[in-house]
Amino acid sequence: MFRTLIAALGAAGLLASGAFAAQDSEDPREPRVFESRAQITAGGERIRYRVIAGETFLRNEDGDATAAIFSTTYLREGVEDPTTRPVAFIFNGGPGSASLWLHMGVFGPKRVVLPSNAEDDGAAPFDIRENPESLIDEADMVFIDPVGTGWSRALGDTDPVETFWGVDEDAASIAQFIRRWLAENRRWNSPKYLIGESYGTTRIGALMRQLEAGWNDVSINGVVLVSVVLDFSLDHTAPGNDIGHVGLFPGYAATGWYHETVDRSAWNDDYDAFLQDARDFAVDELLPALVRGHTLADADRAAIIRRYSEMTGLSETFLDRAEFRVNLSEFRTEILRDRGLSVGRFDSRFTGVEPTGISDRPEGDPSGYGIDGGYTASMLDYFTRDLGVEITDPYTTLGGVREWNWDAGPAGGENSYVNVSPWLERAMRQNRDLRVLATNGIFDLATPFFATEMTFQRPGYYDQDRITLTYYPAGHMMYLHQPSIEQLAIDVRDFIE
Secondary structure, eight states, X not given: OGGGGGGGOOTTSSOOOOOOOXXXXXXXXXXXXXXXXXXXXXXXXXXXXXXXXXXXXXXOTTSOEEEEXXXXXXXXXXXXXXXXXXXXXEXXXXXTBOTHHHIIIIISSEEEEOOTTOXXXXXXXXXXXXXXXXXXXXXXXXXXXXXXXXXXXXXXXXOHHHHTSBHHHHHXXXXXXXXXXXXXXXXXXXXXXXXXXXHHHHHHHHHHHHHHSSSSXXXXXXXXXXXXXXXXXXXXXXXXXXXXXXXXXXXXXHHHHHTTOSOGGGGTTOHHHHHHHHHHHIIIIIHHHHHHGGGSOHHHHHHHHHHHHHHXXXXXXXXXXXXXXOOHHHHHHHTTGGGTEEEOSSOTTOEEXXXXXXXXXXXXXXXXXXXXXXXXHHHHHIIIIXXXXXXXXXXXSBOOOOSOBOOOGGGOOTTSOOBOHHHHHHHHHHOTTOEEEEEEETTOSSSOHHHHHHHHTXXXXXXXXXXXXXXXXXXXXXXXXXXXXXXXXXXXXXXXX
16 A cells, blocks of 8 residues: 555655666766866855765675765865864765755756746756755765666666665665765774755665664764654645645644735734644644544534635635545645645745646646656766766666565564654664754745654654754745745754864
């Protein structure tokens, strides 16, 4: 039942498009590696750095190459003591997304600048600039493309479906890459951070099992979770999973406020008070009503529907017919149906024109097709023109993996939702220095902020002093919004410092 969710996941973390990378390429004699040097002003200082863009071969127990992992490493020059210099391993999600979103969106030395007001990105030429928000002043960075993304691929006779494409399999391959990178660069005693977006946060949870749960530990100083999904049950509205409606509701309400389907005057235009009311309604009123089902009294049912309508703008008639269980596709098409528009999944500020007014599913995701052209073009332009990467193989933005194995041992299975949160909880119990920064876009309906709050409110996260949640008036990729990228850069720097 859960495997159908992969069709809905993507982009910076959970949906996008991209060319399919060939998996049956002949093994090159040596990994392809391209080195260069550059400088940038970041964090208020001019920094010289070295770039290593290229392949690392993963090998099996017999020493045979099984995969080529393409990564881009940025090393600040002039560092005398590497034990004082943090290194951040950075990746996106999907599963099946290359790391271009975080690379060209927020942390790399160059970034593509798209409209902050949630408009479509149009066509080339795109605005590619030096990025003053780059993390290079605070940490060395390693952007990783998992197998089946970017230029990373399985080698020889290795079947990527069996070897790499699954919750545990993917984490094992990334853990192998990290250990090898630390050895080759002599950085075992440097502070280490993991930064992942969307399914990349799921990968971080799985990596806690691979890196922290054994004698061959790679102890992590901190993890930055960008648009969090650790427990998939908290935002998935499959039949019978009522808790998913609770996780999504405050995001629905925020969307109604943004598009003015909500009467803001009822809250005296106090946005923060409105969001808190949405949280309280979700837990104190909606959840009990969902649990009561047919035993809910008629008057209570009418009150729930009325309040739901007031806080979203969905009609009471629609909510009554839906049994106030509105899945994400239905919400995205219904909320602005009278305007002929749907709203985005990754960022509900985005709107798209619908071909008809009767569908219950959007034609696409305007917050996906509104950005993918700009990111793909800018990433490849930067690789080839700035870094001198001479690779003409197809580059997979997202879409090159299939048949993902969601069975993650105790964290998942055929008839359950993947939940890697217990592995992060355990790592925090067993590593007193491990800290968490969880960043949330208020208009993100793919990994909604309230589901993240529900995750970290659980008793397993006993030391709340090591957990920080931050919020931005944007969506899944909060760095599309200029004020948000500036604040995000400050928050991540402060976390690493």
